[in-house]
Amino acid sequence: MFKIGIVGAGAIGKEIARAIDDGTVPAKLVAIWDRQVDEAREFAASLKQNPKVLPLERLVRQCDIVVEAASQAAVREVAVAALSNSRSVMIMSVGALSDKQLLEELRTLARENHCHIHVPSGAIGGLDAVKSASIKRIDCVTITTRKPAKGLKGAPFVIKNDLDLDKFTVPTEIFSGPAAVAIKEFPANVNVAASLSLVGVGFEKTMVKVVVDPTISRNVHEIHVKGEFGDFHAKIENVPSDTNPKTSFLAALSAIATLKQVCEPLKIGT
Numbered sequence: 001m002f003k004i005g006i007v008g009a010g011a012i013g014k015e016i017a018r019a020i021d022d023g024t025v026p027a028k029l030v031a032i033w034d035r036q037v038d039e040a041r042e043f044a045a046s047l048k049q050n051p052k053v054l055p056l057e058r059l060v061r062q063c064d065i066v067v068e069a070a071s072q073a074a075v076r077e078v079a080v081a082a083l084s085n086s087r088s089v090m091i092m093s094v095g096a097l098s099d100k101q102l103l104e105e106l107r108t109l110a111r112e113n114h115c116h117i118h119v120p121s122g123a124i125g126g127l128d129a130v131k132s133a134s135i136k137r138i139d140c141v142t143i144t145t146r147k148p149a150k151g152l153k154g155a156p157f158v159i160k161n162d163l164d165l166d167k168f169t170v171p172t173e174i175f176s177g178p179a180a181v182a183i184k185e186f187p188a189n190v191n192v193a194a195s196l197s198l199v200g201v202g203f204e205k206t207m208v209k210v211v212v213d214p215t216i217s218r219n220v221h222e223i224h225v226k227g228e229f230g231d232f233h234a235k236i237e238n239v240p241s242d243t244n245p246k247t248s249f250l251a252a253l254s255a256i257a258t259l260k261q262v263c264e265p266l267k268i269g270t
């Protein structure tokens, strides 16, 4: 049975932990870690599998797969610790991989140490189609993310421009630019644009629009890709997670589905 450790026990980490604990993912949850240590201890004690709460280095040594569900800032430390110890890593804060040097460093570590870097589809669908399409010429990739005000609060772009998001009474585009910039301005809102960039045309050519929308209660992502294969449109209307309005519930489900796939010999989809 695979042994899993989770770094970051927030909206996504907790959902993954519960799915391992109740057998949805056929694996053993050996440890969790979160800088909110007391909360992590309380949460760990609520699980049947009784995972330990261990700092990163000790967590890594005890598991086969390390899940990062913390923040972009945590990705380097978590992924390097896992991969250099021959442990696979699953990354949720995908925006961190817009750093080309970091991405190459992690790829090299994974190759040299015979382990893997898993990036779930997260809060969007359609990455399989974009991955297939990108074998041939792609002309454009765009993603428009619409969230209610509470799903965008605290983003560096919002703070820097002193935007009072609650004041918008109609849907308003507040950002338009390449994913390379979007992911830095909205690190907790558009990781999906990073995943799309990684399978498609990269961070400079993937265009991102962010819309604050007072008329919706869901987190909506619309993707359009045009290329030699034809046209692809996808729209997803995500229920926000109970505890973090920036994060869609589907992101956690996607992480759980990825872990299930890792534990399964049968792999379906591109």
Ligand SMILES: NC(=O)C1=CN([C@@H]2O[C@H](COP(=O)(O)OP(=O)(O)OC[C@H]3O[C@@H](n4cnc5c(N)ncnc54)[C@H](OP(=O)(O)O)[C@@H]3O)[C@@H](O)[C@H]2O)C=CC1
Binding pocket: 007, 008, 009, 010, 011, 012, 013, 033, 034, 035, 036, 069, 070, 071, 072, 073, 074, 092, 093, 094, 120, 121, 122, 123, 124, 187, 188, 189, 191, 192, 195, 243, 244, 246, 247, 248, 251
């Ligand atoms: N790929 C995708 O499609 C999606 C990705 N995400 C990303 O996934 C990540 C997790 O999301 P979510 O669960 O909603 O976030 P939460 O904020 O709910 O939980 C993250 C937890 O990790 C803790 N944490 C942050 N940094 C560290 C660290 N270096 N070491 C240990 N613990 C740490 C946080 O503590 P504290 O509260 O002190 O910060 C918090 O308790 C985020 O980066 C988010 O942006 C989210 C949605 C979709």
Ligand SMILES: O=C([O-])CC(=O)C(=O)O
Binding pocket: 122, 123, 187, 188, 189, 190, 191, 192, 193, 219, 238, 246, 247, 248, 249, 251
């Ligand atoms: O959960 C979502 O809807 C998207 C999100 O926050 C992200 O990609 O960072």
